[in-house]
Amino acid sequence: xxxxxxxxxxxxxxTLRAQVWGSASASxxxxxxxxxxxxxxxxxxxxLLATHFRVIALDLPGHGHSDHLPVGASYHYLEYVKTVxxxxxxxxxxxxxxxxxxxxxxxxxxxxxxxPDSVAQLFxxxxxxxxxxxxxxxxxxFRQGIASEEGRRPLRHFNxxxxxxxxRSIASGLPAAQARPIVERGLIAHDDGWxxxxxxxxxxxxxxxxxxxxxxxxxxxxxxxxxxLLAEPETAYLPGSxxxxxxxxxxxxxxxxxxxxxxxHLQHPQAVADWVG
Numbered sequence: 476x477x478x479x480x481x482x483x484x485x486x487x488x489x490t491l492r493a494q495v496w497g498s499a500s501a502s503x504x505x506x507x508x509x510x511x512x513x514x515x516x517x518x519x520x521x522x523l524l525a526t527h528f529r530v531i532a533l534d535l536p537g538h539g540h541s542d543h544l545p546v547g548a549s550y551h552y553l554e555y556v557k558t559v560x561x562x563x564x565x566x567x568x569x570x571x572x573x574x575x576x577x578x579x580x581x582x583x584x585x586x587x588x589x590x591p592d593s594v595a596q597l598f599x600x601x602x603x604x605x606x607x608x609x610x611x612x613x614x615x616x617f618r619q620g621i622a623s624e625e626g627r628r629p630l631r632h633f634n635x636x637x638x639x640x641x642x643r644s645i646a647s648g649l650p651a652a653q654a655r656p657i658v659e660r661g662l663i664a665h666d667d668g669w670x671x672x673x674x675x676x677x678x679x680x681x682x683x684x685x686x687x688x689x690x691x692x693x694x695x696x697x698x699x700x701x702x703x704l705l706a707e708p709e710t711a712y713l714p715g716s717x718x719x720x721x722x723x724x725x726x727x728x729x730x731x732x733x734x735x736x737x738x739x740h741l742q743h744p745q746a747v748a749d750w751v752g
Contacts, residue, residue: 573586583597733747
């Protein structure tokens, strides 16, 4: 079984951290995790993929061991996209395979649309494009997002790692064994206990989302061979009609379904590895 090594990627505005599996001479695969997850999300899948890929699982800004954004900056899809592209350039990963889960799948979709010559293959788990806006809650979401800038929730404190794993399991529905690699990478020692490393600003509501028509227009810019894997039963915020309309925008996309929850790659790593091929 392949073990991970740590990697620091220094960009002009921040330093990203990543976990890497596989040979340096293997074809590169850049993996992007979901919201409030980190590179540990791929701890069960990456060793299986490392037989034929060099898997580089990023901690996105504000997540895991990567730097938080400076005061006044915001965590928005477009900023994530620019940062991922900058990381790929810094690592000289052209061309490369791109794998994303949830938030990471949304980011990966836009990276592929922005840099069609750089992405050789695109694999998406439980996500295709960013969360969109159908116009019904635009004003409400805008007001909530602006208001959320005024407050900052304190970091939650845990007495031990087991308590944090239990809390994450309750919140996500993940069994403790599957939640453990994300939790262990996501904690930092603090005041005779532990708290989350992630930036508390990540929980702030986004005041503006792209309109669904804009999401469709961006997805039409994806030219890389693309595969989408969705959970059965469907995740509440990824309804089948929405995902099918988005999939129809991507030429030649292969859509598959797998029985399980939102974190399919943690629940069924071998099946997901076989899907990647």
